[in-house]
Amino acid sequence: MNRHSSGNTHQFSVRRYKTGRLALGYKVPGIHPERSPSSNSSHSMISLSLVPVLLTLLSLVGANVIPFNSTIERRDDYHWIDTWTDMPQLVESSNMPPSPFAAGSTTFRDTTIRQTLHMSVGAQKIRVVFSNTFGGADLPITAANVALPTGGKAGVAGIQASPIVPITFKGGATSATVPKGQTLTSDDIAFPVQPQQMITVTLYTQQGQATASIDGHPGSRTTTWLQQGNHVSATTVSGSSLQHWYLLSAVQAYVPPDYGSFVILGDSITDGRGSDNDMNNRWPDLLLARLQTNGLTNIGVVNQAAGGNRVLADGLGPSLISRYKRDALTQAGVKWVMIFEGVNDIGTGATGSGTQNQIANQLISAFTQIAKDAKSLGLPIFAATITPFGSSQYGDTSREAARQTVNKWILTSGTFDAVIDFDKFIRNPSNPAQLASQYNSGDYLHPNVAGYQYIANHSTGTPAPTNTPPPTSTSSEPLPPVTTTAPLPAGPKQTHYGQCGGKGYTGPTMCEEPYTCQVESEFWSNCL
Template sequence: MPPAPFTQENLVLADATLRQTVHVSVGGRQMRLRFSNAFGGAALPITAVSVALPAGGKAGVGAIQPGSARPVTFHGGRPSTVVPVGAQVVSDPLPFDLAPRSNLSVSVYLAQGQASNSITSHPGSRTTSHIKAGNHVAAQDLTGSTPTDHWYFLSGVEVTAKPATSAVAIVGDSLTDGRGSTTNMNDRWPDRLLERLHTSPATAGVAVLNQAAGGNRVLNDGLGPNLLARLDRDVLAQSGVEWLIVFEGINDIGTAEATPEAQRQIAQDLIAAYDQIIVRAHAHGIRVYGATLLPFGGNTSYDDPAGLRESARRTVNEWIRTSRRFDAVIDFDRVVRDPENPRNLRPELEVGDHLHLNPDGYKALADAVPTWLFR
C-alpha cells in the first residue's frame, strides 16, 4: 500500500500525484501506456497522466527534464479514464522519442483516489517512486514528495519499433524480480541480459519483458496469483512475444512440507505444470526455454537437514535438462552453484541468505544465456 498519508480506510491516493520511473528495453518514436486494475477492489479513476524524461536520465528521481513532459490521452483524446475492476486500459498512441534501454518518467494524478484498499501494485520494484498531494503531473520536480520503493497501476510501456521487433518474456520469482540487486540501478539479470542482447546487431531489436513477482509460485498463489493462473495475462497477452523463459519453482519446493511424500509430489506437480506452460505457449507460436533452479543450501527457511527439498530440486532440474520438452535449456544451476558444495550458491555471488544473488550473481546469470536463442 502507498505510505501515509496517502492510504486511508478504503481510499488510496486521493488528490495525489504519483511519479514513477520505468526502464524500457527497445526504443521508438511512438509509445503508449497500459494501466491495470487487475487486483483492484473498485474502479480506478485516472484523472490525468503525463510522460517525461527523468532528470539526468536516472531511475528513481522525482524531477524531470525541462520541456520533456507530454500529456497522455485515452479513448481518442480524453485526458482521463476509468479502469474497471479486473481490467486494463491502453492509452492513445503518443509521439515521443524514446531511446533503447532508457528510463521513462510517468506521472499519474488521481483526484478521487481509488475507493478500495485492494489495489494493483508491484512491491518489488527496486525503483523509487514519488507521491505528492495535489495535481503535479507537469511539474518539473516534486519537492517535498514522499518516496516509496514500489510501483502502482502502470503495467506496461509499448513502443512502435522500426524495424519491427520481438520480445522475450521472463516469468519468475524474486530471483528475476531482482531481490539483491541495486535499487534504481537496473541491474537485475533480465536488465543485464538486455544489455548483452543490444551489443550485437543480430539481437539489438529484442525487447525483454520482466514478468516476475517476488514470492511467486508456479502451482499455488503466493505473493500474487500462481504462474499457471497468470500466464495468459503476463505472457500470452503481451505484444510481440516470441520467446518465453521459465525460471520459477523454488518457492513451490521451499514452502512444501519437508516430508518424502510432499517433496515427491511437488516435484511431479512442477514437472506437469512446466509441461502445461509449454503446451499453452506453443499454441501461440512461442518458443519456451527452461532455466534450472538454483541451490538454497544453508537457507534457514528452505533448507532441511534431511535434504528432501534438495532432492526435489535435483529431480526437477534433471527433468528440465533431459526431458527435451523445452525448446532449449538455460542451466543457471551450473553457473552459480558452489563447485565444492553443489547444494550451496557460490559465496561471492549471493547476498548472505543462501537464496538470493547479488549484482555479480545476476550478471553471471545473464552471461549464461546464449544470445543465439533470440535470433
C-alpha cells in the same frame, strides 16, 4: 541450409506436418534440440547461450520463413510490443502507500504518483497500460503525462522541462476511468524512446480509488514519489518515496515487424531481490544490455516476475499456472517465452520425501502444460534450472532432492526448445546444494549483483557442454547423494540483503546499520 555467424555454423531444418504447421529444428555448437527421453544414446547436455538461439530464430524470420505456425499472419507493417512490464498483483497491506496516501477505504486521494520505468527497445511512439486488474473499485485518472527523468536516472523525483507529453485516452480525453478488474491502454503517444532509456510516467488522481485493494508491484527496486495535489507537470516533486510501482502494467512500443518481446516468467530472483535500488541490475536488465551489445536491438526483454511467486499456488501474487496466459502468451508482440521458477513451491512445501516428490511431479506437469500452450501458439519456450538454496531457510535434504528431480527433467526431457543451466552457473562447486559465496546476496537463496551479472554474461557466452545421459523417467529414478550445510548461524546482526525474518526463519533478526529489517511478505524479510 547453413548460416554462418562469428565463425560458428548454425544448421537449420524446417519440417512441414500434415496440419500445415512448420516445425523448426536447429543445431548450435554445444546445444541440442529436443531428444526422446527413451533414447539409449548418450549426448552432450544442453548448456545454452541465449544469443545464438535468438539469432537463429530471428535469422529465419528475417529470411521470410515462418518457423513455428503457418497460421500466424505475416506482418509487413509496424506493430506493438512490450518494451517494459511489471507483473501486476494485489498490493499487500505491508506494501500499501503510507498515510495520507492510503486512508481508510480510499487510496491515493488528491495524489500525484511519479514513477520511472526502464525501456528495453526503442521506438518513435509508445503507449502506457494502466492496471486495475486486482482493484476493489474503479480507478479514476484525472491527468497523466510522460517525460524524461532528470539526468536520465532511475528513481529520481525530477523530470526534464521538455518534452512533457500528456497521456490521453480513447481518442484524446485527458482523463479516464479504469474499470474494476480491467486494464486501460492509452492513446498512441508521440514520444521517442531509446533502447535501455529511462522514462517517467506521472499520474494524478483527484478522487483517489475508493478501496484499499489496489494494483501494484512491490519489488520495483525503483523509487516512486508521492505528493498530495496535482503536480503532474512539475519539474520536481517532494513528499514520500518508496520502492514500489503502482497502477501500471506495461509500456508498449510501436516497432518494425522483425521486433519481438522475450517474456520471462519468474519469482524474486528474476524480480531482482539482491540487486540495487535504482540501478537496473536485475539479471534480465543485464541480459538486455548484453543483447544490445551483441546487436540484438530488436528484442524487448519483458520481466513478468514477482517476489514470493509460486507455480502451483497463489502466494505473493497469483500462481504461475493461473497467470502465464495473461502475463506471457497474450502479451503484445511476444515472440519467446522463458520459465525460471519453482523454488518457492519447493521451499514452502512441507519437508519429507513424499510431499516433495509430489511437488516435483506437479511442477513438471505445470511446466509441461505451459510449454504445450506456448508451442500451440508458435512461441518457442525456454526454461532455466532452479538455483541452489542450501543454508537458506529452505535448506533441507528432501527439498534439495526435489530441486534435483525438476532440474534433471528440465535439462533432459526435451519439453523445451532450449534450456539454460543457471544452477551450474552460480552454485558452489564444492557444495552444489549451495550458492557460490561470491554470488550470495547474504540469504543463500538470492544471488547478488555479481551473480546476476554472471548469469547474464554466461547466458550470452560460449557454453561448455557437460556429459549426462538422458533419464528413463522424470521423477522416480535414483538421485545422486545430496550435500547440504547447516543453517546460517545465529548472530547479532545481518548484513545488507541478509534475511532477518519470515515464516520458519530462525536466524538473526537485527540488521547492521544503516539497514533495517523490512517485510516483503510472510516468507521474506531482508535488511535494506
